[in-house]
Amino acid sequence: MSSNNNLYKAQKTSKCWLMKTEPDVFSIDDLKKNKTTLWEGVRNYQARNYMKEMQVGDSVIFYHSSSKPSGVAGLATVNKTAVPDPTQFNKKSEYFDPKATQEKPIWFCTEVKFVTKFNNFISLEDIKNDKNLSEMVVIQKGSRLSIQPVSPKDFEYIQQLSVKTTK
DNA sequence: GCCAACGTTGGC
């Protein structure tokens, strides 16, 4: 098999995600500066399960929530698969979980790497107004999961939107 | 700051 085929296959099997963060706490600029970060503090089982599914190289839409405005600030990628979230063992952490033990951790986090910061932020309103993105989980009623799957089609579209509006 | 929607907890 040629290397081109391998590349094609890798792209085909990699998944796309959306990860929410409050920019006051950790923003795309923080990620740009730090290059990578452990996605600590997720305390929702569904979001945790999605993180466990993530593979190195998966694409991540970096979403600013509870912000003015909220929306997509840039892109990232999965740098390391899920490991036990260290904050669950730390009594001083706001994310401490007394039920978790080193032998039986409850919470996991992936390492995420900076890819790009959009020159033109794509606001939540932009997404809502775009018929092509009507299936995104982030705009579904009542949806508040901090980690969500994104279809490759929607990921591609968001990526192209950011390129177009930059010109 | 409000509140709808969803998740979690705990009594029964």
Add this chain to the structure above:
DNA sequence: GCCAACGTTGGC
């Protein structure tokens, strides 16, 4: 295992 009460998320 039901479900009321409570806590949290996150857009507005």
